[in-house]
Amino acid sequence: MSEYIAPLRDMQFVLQELAGLERVAELPGCEEATPDLVDAVLEEAARFATEILSPLNWPGDQEGARWHDKMVTMPAGFKEAYRMFTDGGWPALACEPEWGGQGLPKVVAAAVAEMWKSANHSFSLCPLLTAGAIEALVLTGSDQLKATYLEKMVSGQWSGTMNLTEPSAGSDLAAVRTRAEPQADGSYLIFGQKIFITYGEHDLTENIIHLVLARTPTAPEGVKGISLFVVPKFMVNDDGSLGDRNDAYCVSIEHKLGIHASPTAIMAFGDHRGAVGYLVGEENRGLEYMFIMMNAARFGVGLEGVAACERAYQRARDYARERVQCTDIGVRGGPKVAIIKHPDVRRMLMTMRSRAEATRALAYVVAAAHDTALRHPDVAERKRQQAFVDLMIPVVKGWSTESGVSIASIGVQVHGGMGYVEETGAAQHLRDAQISTIYEGTTGIQANDLIGRKMARENGATLKAVIEEMRALDADLAGREGGHLAAIRSRFRAGIDALAVAGEWLVTTYGVDVRAASAGAVPFLMLLGIVAGGWQMARAGLIAQAKIDAGDSDPFYAAKIITARFYADHVLSQAAGLASSITEGVEGVNALPEDLF
Template sequence: MSEYIAPIRDMQFVLKELAGLDEVAQLPGCEEATPDLVDAVLEEAGRFAEEVLSPINWSGDQEGARWQDKAVTMPAGFREAYKLFADSGWTALACEPEWGGQGLPKVVAAAVAEMWKAANHSFSLCPLLTAGAIESLVLTGSDELKQTYLEKMVSGVWTGTMNLTEPSAGSDLAAVRTRAEPQEDGTYKIFGQKIFITYGDHDMAENIIHLVLARTPTAPEGVKGISLFIVPKFMVNDDGSLGARNDAYCVSIEHKLGIHASPTAIMAFGDQSGAVGYLVGEENRGLEYMFIMMNAARFGVGLEGVAACERAYQRARDYARERIQCTDIGVRGGPKVAIINHPDVRRMLMTMKSRAEATRALAYVVAAAHDAAVHHPDNEVRKRNQAFVDLMIPVVKGWSTESGVTMASLGVQVHGGMGYVEETGAAQHLRDAQISTIYEGTTGIQANDLIGRKIAREGGVTLNALIADMRALDADLAQRSGGDLAAIRSRFAAGVDALASAGEWLVATYGKDVRAASAGAVPFLTLLGIVAGGWQMVRAALIAQEKIDAGDSDPFYPAKIVTTRFYADHVLSQAAGLASSVTDGAEGVLALPEDMF
């Protein structure tokens, strides 16, 4: 069974040539992100992913997390791996230096996080949730809460969770019923149950800091009456040491399709005397605060899609190089060859390779825009970048994760019957990838957020600005005549036209017929993902051609052009059909009476 190898060469290219690492490093607070430092970080992270996390991925899946007597035990090797992870400073990579973090930009952290997710999806979920909890506390917590919790969370000594979902309140958070009763000492007693809590309990860290949504007695109904609370597993004494066990317990873990080594907990708060909680920020603003964590998590889950594409591709490629079967097509009586020689296997591998590169490029570019939105000294530049990030987060989350599932399925197909056998590892990637389309809002939820809050609400302003950037790139591409770039340009221009027409239809239709617009939401998200991914692939191909024209003989560059040509012919070519589904497909979605289903 092959192990994960970090695709550092492509990561370096995307960071430097597409995401603009040099420009990011000039932003206030990001000066440490020099090319040499970033290269060193990538190399070390790659080593950790390959040598520590990847070897326990399959064994962790087979053993799984285990629950007994309200406590979870992690699979063999996970505790040791997490201690080494925290001791090596990986939990602190992008955190504020004030709290012991290294303060590196989000775009660098994104590349490193992709490695964790590709090497060991289950393991990576623990630091993902902790990072979101840290960000929420930094932005909304009181000084006292920050002093009590942040340093230990940033160092990885303590981990964090996000507790939203309840048995009767899934995506509809207005239905949250967990209670928070105020106490005379200023604390609250929390009573209720939360489900689907990732790493709600485990034995890798000495304390777990739960961020919990609950209602106070005077809270109004609906989402406007939700508050956010910190509920630690162990109470924290004034000197920072751990005190008594809090009344917050894992009463069960789920038996899931995949990510078996990641404990998905059912958490009970207050079954005995009440779990002690501390209000974060102001009452009744909890959902607003939790969305800080959720948006960070949505981007992180999008990286899971990138990672699934890459990991499934690597395993399928390695198998295709080794598996000898049949003679080369069109050759009579010749020797049997590795299946990587067969045209359809090559088509599948190129689909996987190109989708991994496109999703990676788009995610890193969005991460770099986030850095500019936070750190750039010019307010207008910050606002413009934030608008782009807001538009693209549902795409990075939705399109990348759907791509991950599809590419993992292709990986099983490349393996043939052996892909359906657990020992090859291909099936695990497919099982693990499926959850990413559901975490932090399903693809449908992402798509409706995209067309409603991110496009229709502002009349398509940010989408149109993005399309204008794409058309400017098309104009640059038009100056290159002949060969692959001409063919790429034809597909890209048609894709941008399809995106523009579908976007115009959505803006015009949403206010008049929201059901018709919503029927095309997922096709539109897919369309925007495909074209935006193509936008980055085209940029990459142009840069690669410039390198070749300048005499660079690195084989990476012609391979990038070939991969972009494949993406144009086989992926961008889908744009017109998706646009038609958006603009003309609502009737077929909505016409059938309910009793005919």
């Protein structure tokens, strides 16, 4: 079975040429991110991904995480891999130096995280959730909470979880019912059940730090009455050693379509005497704090989409090079050829390749903007970048993960009948990719966030600014007529126009008829993803052409231009149809009476 190889050349290109790593490295606190250091980090991560994580992916899927007596045993090899992972300092990569982190920019951490996700989606979820918990504690925890937990979470010695969902409160956090009763010593006792808790129980770390949403007795109804609590699996003594087992137990794990090696726990808090918890920040502001984790987690899940496209592409490409079947098309009686020569196999591979590159480019650009938003000395620039990040997070989440599913499905198809046989490995990528469109908010929820909070609330201001930037690039492309770039420009321009029309319609309609606007939410998220991806591919094509014109003979640049061309003709080509479905497709969505479904 072929192992994952990190696409270092494309990652470096995107980091340097599209995401502006040099400018990121000029930000206060990012000075260590020199090109040499970043290259060394990426190469080391690539080696770890290929040699340690990738070989565990398939056996981990087959063995799965196993529950017994409220404990979870991880598949063979995961414990050793996790120890090597923490020994290598990987959990601390983008964390604050104050707590033992290495303080690298988020954009570098994004490239590294993509590798973990491509190599072993299930494994990567443990550090993903821990990173979210760290971020919430850094930003909102008391000094005592930080002193007690952060260092060991940054080192990876302890892991973290997010406990939001309850059986009747899935996407609707207003319905959270878990109770938190204040105790005389300032702590709380937590009572309630949480479901779908990723890595809620496992044997990789000696302690697990649960972040739990719950209501205090005096809390108002709805989302404004939710507080956030730290609930450790084992109590922590004053000297940092582990104390009693807390009353927080995993009562079962789910039997899922994929990510079998990632235990999805049903957690019971307080079934015996109450689970001891500590308030994070202030009461009733839990949802706000949780959104800190969720935005980071949504971006991280978006990267899973990128990673799924890349992994599925690599496996399909390797198979298409090896598998000999039929003669070259149009050649009768010739020799049998590898199927990569067949036009439709090429079309599938180009679809996969171009989607991996486009989703990667957009995700890293957003990550770099996030670094700038956090660290730029100019407050206006910080604000501008943050608005871009806020607009794009649901797109990175929704569009990349939907891409991951469709690309992994194409990957199965490239393998023909072998793709349907589990041992081939292509089917696992599809099964694993499917969860990314669901957790941390389904694509529909991302799209509602996009058109509501991120667009309508500000009258589409940030979207308009993005469209202006796109039009500026169109002007750059206008100077490069002829060949692939001219074709790319033509498709890109049509895409921008479609995006502008649909965006304008949505913002206008949202205030008048929110049901009508919402009917087009997901198509608009896809449209924005497609055009924003096309924007980055067009930028990449222009830069590649400039390198070639300057005499650079690296074939990477010619490949980049052809891939951008494919993306333009086969992906951007969908933009106008999507826009018209949004602006004219409301009646079809909303007219059917419920009882006639």
